[in-house]
Amino acid sequence: MQEQAQAQDDLITRAQAWLAEDPDPETAAELSALIEAGDTAELADRFSGTLQFGTAGLRGEIGAGPMRMNRGVVIRAAAGLAAYLKAQGHDGGLVVVGYDARYKSADFARDTAAVMAGAGLRAALLPRPLPTPVLAYAIRHLGAVAGVEVTASHNPPRDNGYKVYLGDGSQIVSPADSEIAAQIAAVEKLADVPRPESGWQELGDEVLEAYLARTDAVLTPGSPRGVRTVYTAMHGVGKDVVLAAFARHGFPEPVLVAEQAEPDPAFPTVAFPNPEEPGAMDLAFAKAAEVRPDIVIANDPDADRCAVAVPTGDGWRMLRGDEVGALLAAHLVHKGARGVFAESIVSSSLLGRIAEAAGVGYEETLTGFKWIARVEGLRYGYEEALGYCVDPEGVRDKDGVTAALLVAELASVLKEQGRTLTDLLDDLAMAHGLHATDQLSVRVSDLSIIADAMAALRAQPPVSLAGLRVVSAEDLSKGTETLPPTDGLRYYLDGAYKARVIARPSGTEPKLKCYLEVVVPVAEASDLAAARVRGQEVLDAIKKDLSVAMGI
Numbered sequence: 237m238q239e240q241a242q243a244q245d246d247l248i249t250r251a252q253a254w255l256a257e258d259p260d261p262e263t264a265a266e267l268s269a270l271i272e273a274g275d276t277a278e279l280a281d282r283f284s285g286t287l288q289f290g291t292a293g294l295r296g297e298i299g300a301g302p303m304r305m306n307r308g309v310v311i312r313a314a315a316g317l318a319a320y321l322k323a324q325g326h327d328g329g330l331v332v333v334g335y336d337a338r339y340k341s342a343d344f345a346r347d348t349a350a351v352m353a354g355a356g357l358r359a360a361l362l363p364r365p366l367p368t369p370v371l372a373y374a375i376r377h378l379g380a381v382a383g384v385e386v387t388a389s390h391n392p393p394r395d396n397g398y399k400v401y402l403g404d405g406s407q408i409v410s411p412a413d414s415e416i417a418a419q420i421a422a423v424e425k426l427a428d429v430p431r432p433e434s435g436w437q438e439l440g441d442e443v444l445e446a447y448l449a450r451t452d453a454v455l456t457p458g459s460p461r462g463v464r465t466v467y468t469a470m471h472g473v474g475k476d477v478v479l480a481a482f483a484r485h486g487f488p489e490p491v492l493v494a495e496q497a498e499p500d501p502a503f504p505t506v507a508f509p510n511p512e513e514p515g516a517m518d519l520a521f522a523k524a525a526e527v528r529p530d531i532v533i534a535n536d537p538d539a540d541r542c543a544v545a546v547p548t549g550d551g552w553r554m555l556r557g558d559e560v561g562a563l564l565a566a567h568l569v570h571k572g573a574r575g576v577f578a579e580s581i582v583s584s585s586l587l588g589r590i591a592e593a594a595g596v597g598y599e600e601t602l603t604g605f606k607w608i609a610r611v612e613g614l615r616y617g618y619e620e621a622l623g624y625c626v627d628p629e630g631v632r633d634k635d636g637v638t639a640a641l642l643v644a645e646l647a648s649v650l651k652e653q654g655r656t657l658t659d660l661l662d663d664l665a666m667a668h669g670l671h672a673t674d675q676l677s678v679r680v681s682d683l684s685i686i687a688d689a690m691a692a693l694r695a696q697p698p699v700s701l702a703g704l705r706v707v708s709a710e711d712l713s714k715g716t717e718t719l720p721p722t723d724g725l726r727y728y729l730d731g732a733y734k735a736r737v738i739a740r741p742s743g744t745e746p747k748l749k750c751y752l753e754v755v756v757p758v759a760e761a762s763d764l765a766a767a768r769v770r771g772q773e774v775l776d777a778i779k780k781d782l783s784v785a786m787g788i
Contacts, residue, residue: 316420472537575615672771
């Protein structure tokens, strides 16, 4: 009993020490109320550790305490990054900072600029909330030694995040993440971090104009531009930049989903601001039913992802990221693109078949554009979570704006031929087999569920899934000949369907994700409908058996 009382006293003492340093009146008031109420359970959760800085930077719920996203955590992160950059010999170098329209994003960005200036680095702040790819472009355009984007992408409304890029324009990877984390841990008191009131550069629209000019490289001069589009920004920052890009290149002005067009950190019309989530595209489909466009395009809130939907006989269908990835690859091949086509290991193997047939290079990487962007000779990269890098010389990251332009060009070319994106998908299935993909995704509130599921698979690997024998089981945490270690498991199944399963924890959300693929042979066009049915049957059966194996 005495030990429990002592632990609670220690907790209150730590919370009071944090409160004394909190530079944000809102989170200070929140923490003060918790202390006064004696809410030790909530305080214990917020002070159970420190939000960990990794290859995804920081991401978490906004609130007071070291386990939440707040100005105190961000100032420490910025100070750690500044110390790392100086240790790397970049004293006096430029750090460019961008931000989205989420709660506290502008505050976190300004704090970062102030810390950089106070540390003897130069800092430049983008002029307003802009798409993440504009920041990724700005790093190389301005010759910066690093960049920071304040965003939580498509996470829930109460989240925010802190994404770090180095001077090559790519997101950080190991060992930079652990070295920055060590510098962050070395920051003792906020008062020790100089934060001047000025001293950084407030950029105008010149970087955005340069980014838009760079989009010229994505399209073929004189190509068709006649596709009609419904567009949703999903309450994020994509609208103005997408409209400017479409206008610049002579596409018809997209019809906006008005309810989701303007930035709104509350994301009032969607449960999760992610085009992949159930219901997120309902308003876009309603607008499409009204105006009957050729395609629907959606960005996620920071506009680095691009979703595409196509008309069906009785409505609209969201294309899977793997389908868009294959369509863009086929289009680039048709345009004569050379170089390496790359994808993450959880994406469809169809890209490899397209690349092989076209005689271009192909490479698989770990999940995330921090890996894809580093592929030597990269010409095109994608991953199934709606991320596409179509101009790596301009933006070494996924870019939902240039991807939207390239989709619009492809749809315009096909429209002029009296064809559709669906027709091209059929062509690819005929040429390479029907690559059917699906995902078993489990969102949790308790992260131990994910750890337990992965442990269950490692302790007792499945011997068969959907009646197909597991012929190869790889624990990716041990690494492979071509991949560094990562927390994941990969299975290949016996039979003509070339079925593959990968299970891994998400790096940015509290989710367990399992990626499934089967390849159904297609002899002729009349077999396509049956192949789709059969592919989904096998995928559904794999999902069912995998759920049992994981105990969820």
